[in-house]
Amino acid sequence: MTNVRSTGRLCALALSAMVVAGLFASTPASADNAEAFAGSAAARALNLNALGIKVTAGSTDALATSSPEAHAKGAGLALIADSASKADATAAGQNPSTPQACALHIPISGILDVAAACSQSAASTLDANPLAASTATVAAIDVGLVNLVLQLLQPILDALTPVLDQVIGTVTGTLQPLLGGLLDPLLGSLNLDLNSPVSSLVDALKNVTNLATVHVGDTASTVTTDAGKVSAVATAKGGEVDVLPGLAVTGAPLLSIVLGSARATSTFDRSTGQSSSAFDPSLLTLQVLGINVPIGLGAPVTLFAGTVLESTISIGAGRTIQNPDGTVGAVADGVSLQLLKGLNGGIVLELAHAESAVGGAKALITTQSVNPPAEVQAVELARTGAEAPWLEMGLMLILAAFVSRRLGRRWMLKR
Amino acid sequence: MTQNLNVSELLSSKLWLRRTLSALSALLLLSGLALVGYPLASNLWQGRLQDRLGKQLASPQLQQAYRDRKIGTGDSLTRIKIPDIGVDVVVVEGTTPSALRAGAGHYANTSLPCDVGNVAIAGHRTTFGKPFANLDRLKPGATIELDTPVGGCVYQVSKDPLVVSPNDLSVLDASGDRTLTLTTCHPKGSAAQRLVIKATWSKDLKSA
Numbered sequence: 001m002t003n004v005r006s007t008g009r010l011c012a013l014a015l016s017a018m019v020v021a022g023l024f025a026s027t028p029a030s031a032d033n034a035e036a037f038a039g040s041a042a043a044r045a046l047n048l049n050a051l052g053i054k055v056t057a058g059s060t061d062a063l064a065t066s067s068p069e070a071h072a073k074g075a076g077l078a079l080i081a082d083s084a085s086k087a088d089a090t091a092a093g094q095n096p097s098t099p100q101a102c103a104l105h106i107p108i109s110g111i112l113d114v115a116a117a118c119s120q121s122a123a124s125t126l127d128a129n130p131l132a133a134s135t136a137t138v139a140a141i142d143v144g145l146v147n148l149v150l151q152l153l154q155p156i157l158d159a160l161t162p163v164l165d166q167v168i169g170t171v172t173g174t175l176q177p178l179l180g181g182l183l184d185p186l187l188g189s190l191n192l193d194l195n196s197p198v199s200s201l202v203d204a205l206k207n208v209t210n211l212a213t214v215h216v217g218d219t220a221s222t223v224t225t226d227a228g229k230v231s232a233v234a235t236a237k238g239g240e241v242d243v244l245p246g247l248a249v250t251g252a253p254l255l256s257i258v259l260g261s262a263r264a265t266s267t268f269d270r271s272t273g274q275s276s277s278a279f280d281p282s283l284l285t286l287q288v289l290g291i292n293v294p295i296g297l298g299a300p301v302t303l304f305a306g307t308v309l310e311s312t313i314s315i316g317a318g319r320t321i322q323n324p325d326g327t328v329g330a331v332a333d334g335v336s337l338q339l340l341k342g343l344n345g346g347i348v349l350e351l352a353h354a355e356s357a358v359g360g361a362k363a364l365i366t367t368q369s370v371n372p373p374a375e376v377q378a379v380e381l382a383r384t385g386a387e388a389p390w391l392e393m394g395l396m397l398i399l400a401a402f403v404s405r406r407l408g409r410r411w412m413l414k415r
Numbered sequence: 416m417t418q419n420l421n422v423s424e425l426l427s428s429k430l431w432l433r434r435t436l437s438a439l440s441a442l443l444l445l446s447g448l449a450l451v452g453y454p455l456a457s458n459l460w461q462g463r464l465q466d467r468l469g470k471q472l473a474s475p476q477l478q479q480a481y482r483d484r485k486i487g488t489g490d491s492l493t494r495i496k497i498p499d500i501g502v503d504v505v506v507v508e509g510t511t512p513s514a515l516r517a518g519a520g521h522y523a524n525t526s527l528p529c530d531v532g533n534v535a536i537a538g539h540r541t542t543f544g545k546p547f548a549n550l551d552r553l554k555p556g557a558t559i560e561l562d563t564p565v566g567g568c569v570y571q572v573s574k575d576p577l578v579v580s581p582n583d584l585s586v587l588d589a590s591g592d593r594t595l596t597l598t599t600c601h602p603k604g605s606a607a608q609r610l611v612i613k614a615t616w617s618k619d620l621k622s623a
Contacts, residue, residue, distance in 0.1 A: 380581040381537065381582075381584065381586070381587070382510035383600060383606050384515060384547065384598070394449070397444070399447075400443045401439075401440045401441070401442075401447060404436050404439050405440040
């Protein structure tokens with residue numbers, strides 16, 4: 001509970017946990033209890049709350065319970081109705097889904113594909129395995145032209161390939177004993193034959209889908225269920241640039257740059273009734289042919305603690321939460337700024353924020369009664385102070401304005 | 416020369432700096448005026464909102480929604496009257512920052528007004544009409560009236576105001592009796608703690 005109450009930013013997670021706990025609270029505490037579980041995931045690419053004015057971009061939410069119910073919703077931009085999607089399965093045997101909804105979509109076949117504020121949602125309660133999934137993106141630009149470029153280069157490649165293969169093959173063959181540890185994973189990823197590297201590279205290029213893709217604000221929230229576990233996963237990315245996607249054998253791009261990513265995972269083991277959670281945040285992630293190079297991971301930094309100016313800055317930070325009722329959760333932030341918390345909620349900027357929660361109770365066939373876990377209601381009592389000394393701060397700013405104005409006037413007189 | 420450059424000389428040598436300073440002055444002035452005017456503006460906003468909520472509270476639609484237990488967050492729920500400190504405001508459902516712009520909000524997971532159990536209401540102590548500004552002045556025995564769309568009741572303050580930490584959710588715990596809990600930030604102008612008033616049911620009022 002100590003962790004849960006630490007910041008207002010965890011309110012949303014607590015709400016997720018509340019949904020989970022609420023499910024149990026509504027479950028009769030009978031002698032022979034059926035299995036009960038719930039998982040929720042929520043991701044936000046951008047969440048800005050400036051003194052009560054909210055802007056959310058790239059939001060996805062997913063919830064699945066043992067009722068069985070599954071709910072998924074997403075929005076490219078919360079303010080644009082055309083970018084929203086929603087799917088609800090409220091009874092067993094349902095499988096609704098929505099096509100991708102975009103506020104803007106301009107596809108130019110094979111050359112360029114521009115989409116803005118898109119989302120897609122699906123829910124399913126088939127086979128007693130509820131599933132909810134939603135994806136959203138704020139903007140996506142796919143630059144095609146690969147086939148065109150290859151066609152243009154083909155005559156040149158045909159002429160040069162034998163020579164290049166020989167030269168490059170000799171060079172890499174020489175270097176491999178020295179740089180084998182570095183080269184081998186990369187060559188393996190490309191499935192390059194050192195005897196004919198250019199030819200195999202051209203073959204690899206034929207698998208490339210685009211020259212480059214630029215995605216801003218991609219988020220995904222999924223809750224999946226199978227016989228063994230319930231998994232709630234939320235992912236959010238501030239921005240991602242992929243160069244030559246599909247080049248590697250695995251389908252990974254030549255180079256992938258992800259700015260501000262966050263992933264929160266919570267899992268409920270149906271056989272043991274235990275829950276676990278994990279987070280994976282980063283400020284900047286580089287991938288070369290699918291090989292991860294994570295950069296920047298830190299703990300939250302709080303400034304001016306205990307004052308109205310209290311501000312918390314988290315870059316590549318996250319945490320797991322264990323609630324007293326057995327529900328667990330995880331929160332991950334690519335970048336999170338909570339500025340001037342004392343000022344009516346202050347300014348909250350979250351770039352790539354992901355959170356997930358699960359909880360459950362396995363089926364019991366004993367005659368012993370089971371008490372439902374206590375409901376998690378809130379993280380703190382409502383803030384109703386409008387804590388800032390508005391008058392004093394306002395007068396200070398006016399005084400500062402007067403001083404700066406005087407400086408300007410002194411300069412004018414001097415001239 | 417450069418080492419002894421004072422502010423005026425610096426400004427004389429940098430036209431762009433002077434322009435920036437002018438823009439900064441204007442920005443600071445506007446920000447200052449906005450901050451000074453914010454409490455007043457929020458009170459005006461809350462006043463207009465209360466007018467609308469008062470009409471909603473009297474509407475047949477809300478009466479039906481109340482009977483069905485389907486009051487949405489931000490909708491009118493009850494009117495609270497505390498004669499000793501001059502409070503007479505409509506309480507909305509929910510305690511989200513948005514809902515609390517109405518001045519006072521009902522904790523969604525607590526009992527409905529006048530029902531059996533613990534009814535909890537949060538109210539602003541500064542800004543947004545500051546209905547609970549003087550909550551600390553309530554003494555045991557003071558009366559608190561709740562008027563819902565389907566009736567009303569009166570509670571009586573049972574003990575002196577409590578000061579608790581923001582995380583002390585025990586004040587919201589359910590009870591077997593009909594109790595009322597009021598919360599607001601404490602001390603005035605700070606969110607460091609919460610001031611809590613506990614009251615017990617005294618009598619029902621005639622149904623509307």
